[in-house]
Amino acid sequence: MTTTKFLLDESRMPRHWYNIAADLPVALPPPLHPGTMQPVGPDDLAPLFPMELILQEVSTEREVPIPEPVREVFKLWRPAPLFRAHRLEKALGTPAKIYYKYEGVSPAGSHKPNTAIPQAWYNAQAGIRKLTTETGAGQWGSSLAFAGALFDLDVKIFQVRVSYDQKPYRRALMETYGATCVASPSNETNSGRAILAERPDHPGSLGIAISEAVEVAATHDDTKYALGSVLNHVLLHQTIVGQEAMLQMEMAGDDPDVIVGCTGGGSNFAGIVFPFLGQQLRGGGKTKKRRIVAVEPAACPSLTRGKYAYDFGDTSHLTPLVKMHTLGSTFTPPGFHAGGLRYHGMAPLVSHLKQLDLIEATAYTQNECFAAGVLFGRTEGIVPAPEANHAVKGAIVEALRCKAEGRSEVILFNLCGHGHFDMAAYSNFHAGKLVDQQYDEKELAMALAGLPSVPA
Numbered sequence: 001m002t003t004t005k006f007l008l009d010e011s012r013m014p015r016h017w018y019n020i021a022a023d024l025p026v027a028l029p030p031p032l033h034p035g036t037m038q039p040v041g042p043d044d045l046a047p048l049f050p051m052e053l054i055l056q057e058v059s060t061e062r063e064v065p066i067p068e069p070v071r072e073v074f075k076l077w078r079p080a081p082l083f084r085a086h087r088l089e090k091a092l093g094t095p096a097k098i099y100y101k102y103e104g105v106s107p108a109g110s111h112k113p114n115t116a117i118p119q120a121w122y123n124a125q126a127g128i129r130k131l132t133t134e135t136g137a138g139q140w141g142s143s144l145a146f147a148g149a150l151f152d153l154d155v156k157i158f159q160v161r162v163s164y165d166q167k168p169y170r171r172a173l174m175e176t177y178g179a180t181c182v183a184s185p186s187n188e189t190n191s192g193r194a195i196l197a198e199r200p201d202h203p204g205s206l207g208i209a210i211s212e213a214v215e216v217a218a219t220h221d222d223t224k225y226a227l228g229s230v231l232n233h234v235l236l237h238q239t240i241v242g243q244e245a246m247l248q249m250e251m252a253g254d255d256p257d258v259i260v261g262c263t264g265g266g267s268n269f270a271g272i273v274f275p276f277l278g279q280q281l282r283g284g285g286k287t288k289k290r291r292i293v294a295v296e297p298a299a300c301p302s303l304t305r306g307k308y309a310y311d312f313g314d315t316s317h318l319t320p321l322v323k324m325h326t327l328g329s330t331f332t333p334p335g336f337h338a339g340g341l342r343y344h345g346m347a348p349l350v351s352h353l354k355q356l357d358l359i360e361a362t363a364y365t366q367n368e369c370f371a372a373g374v375l376f377g378r379t380e381g382i383v384p385a386p387e388a389n390h391a392v393k394g395a396i397v398e399a400l401r402c403k404a405e406g407r408s409e410v411i412l413f414n415l416c417g418h419g420h421f422d423m424a425a426y427s428n429f430h431a432g433k434l435v436d437q438q439y440d441e442k443e444l445a446m447a448l449a450g451l452p453s454v455p456a
C-alpha cells in the first residue's frame with residue numbers, strides 16, 4: 001500500500017503560531033529609526049500597524065494563539081495537503097523520498113492568505129476601515145483583497161506597473177474581491193510623483209510600491225498598511241504551514257533530512273522551516289540536524305550575493321532600517337517571471353539564521369526553474385507558480401544528489417502556489433523566449449555603496 005496524500009482533519013489544525021524568536025541562540029538585531037539610529041519602539045510603528053500586530057512583531061513568546069475567527073476562515077482550505085511525489089521520484093530515478101506541502105489550495109492560490117486573513121482581522125478588531133498594500137506578481141494583492149472582503153475593509157493596492165500591464169487577470173481577481181488597484185509609480189503619492197517626474201514610463205518596483213502604500217497609510221488616520229512578507233509577524237503567521245507538515249510527516253512515518261523553500265521576502269520558506277528548525281534548536285544537538293535550503297533567483301540573489309547590513313525596506317526610505325541580506329534599496333533586478341521574488345532584501349529572521357549558518361542558500365536561473373516546473377507538472381499534475389519553481393528545482397537537485405550518492409534521504413519542500421495566472425510565462429518558456437538576464441554588476445555595486453551607514 002502506498003499513500004500519496006496525507007490529510008489532517010480540521011480538528012487537528014494548529015491552534016497557535018510558532019515564534020522562533022523564543023528559541024534563537026542569538027537575539028535578532030533590532031530595527032532602527034533612520035533619524036535617531038535607536039531601536040524603533042511600538043509607538044514608531046503605530047501609524048502603520050494595529051497594536052496587536054506590533055506586539056507580535058516584537059514578541060518572544062514561543063506560542064502565539066491563533067484567534068478562533070481566523071481559524072474559522074482557515075477552514076475554507078486548511079489544513080493543506082501534504083503529498084508524496086511518487087511520480088516525480090520515479091521520473092528522476094532517485095532513491096530519495098520527496099514530499100511537498102501544497103499551499104496552492106487557498107482561494108488566492110498561494111500561502112499568502114495565511115497572513116492576509118489574520119492581518120485583516122486584527123485591523124478590523126482595532127476599528128480600522130482601510131488597508132493599503134503593494135503587490136508585484138499580484139499574489140499578495142489578491143490575498144489581501146480576499147481578506148478585506150471577508151472582514152469588510154476597503155483595500156487599496158499599489159501594483160507594480162509592469163505586472164499591472166502584464167497580468168490583467170490578477171488585477172481582475174483583486175477587483176472581483178472588491179479591492180482597488182493602482183499602477184505604481186502613481187500620481188497619488190509624493191513618492192510616486194517624484195519618480196514619475198524623473199521617468200514618466202518607469203516600470204515600477206516592489207520597493208517603490210511599498211513607499212506609496214506606506215505613505216498613504218502614514219498620512220491617513222483610518223488607514224493602515226499591510227505587508228505580505230519580510231516582517232516577523234508575517235513569518236509567524238506562516239508557521240501554520242510547517243506545524244501541519246510536522247504532523248503529516250509523522251503520519252507518513254518519515255522525518256525530513258532536507259527541507260527546501262523558495263525565498264522572495266522569506267515568508268513561505270520560514271513557514272515550512274521554522275517549526276522544524278525550532279525543534280532542532282530546542283533539542284540542543286540531541287534531535288536530528290536537518291539541512292535547510294533556501295532557493296532564490298540568480299537575477300535577484302539577496303541571500304547569496306547581498307550584503308548582511310542595515311538597509312531600508314523601500315526605495316523612498318520611509319521604513320525603519322532592518323538588518324538583512326540586501327542588494328541595496330535602489331537595486332532594480334532585471335525582468336524575470338517570478339515577480340514575487342524580485343525584492344532587494346530578505347526577512348531579517350531568515351537573514352539572521354543564514355548569518356548563524358543554520359540554513360544554506362542557493363540561486364538558480366529562471367529557465368532551469370521553469371524546466372523543473374514543467375517536469376513537475378508532467379509527473380505530479382500541478383503547474384507551479386514561477387516562484388514555486390525555484391523550490392521544485394531545489395528539491396530536484398537534492399533528489400539527483402541522492403541518486404548520485406545512492407542515498408535514500410527524505411526531502412520536503414513547500415509548493416507555495418500554483419501557476420494558473422502565470423501561463424503566459426509558461427508559453428514564453430515553451431517558445432524558447434525566456435531570457436536568463438544577468439543583473440548589472442555595476443548597478444549592484446552602486447546600490448550597495450549607497451547603503452546607509454549605521455554606527456556599530
Ligand SMILES: *Cc1c(COP(=O)(O)O)cnc(C)c1O
Pocket residue numbers: 110111112139140228229230262263264265266267268269340341385387388416417418
Ligand atoms: C509572494 C510569493 C513568494 C515570495 O514571497 P515569500 O515571502 O518569500 O514567500 C513566493 N511564492 C509565491 C507563490 C508567492 O505568492
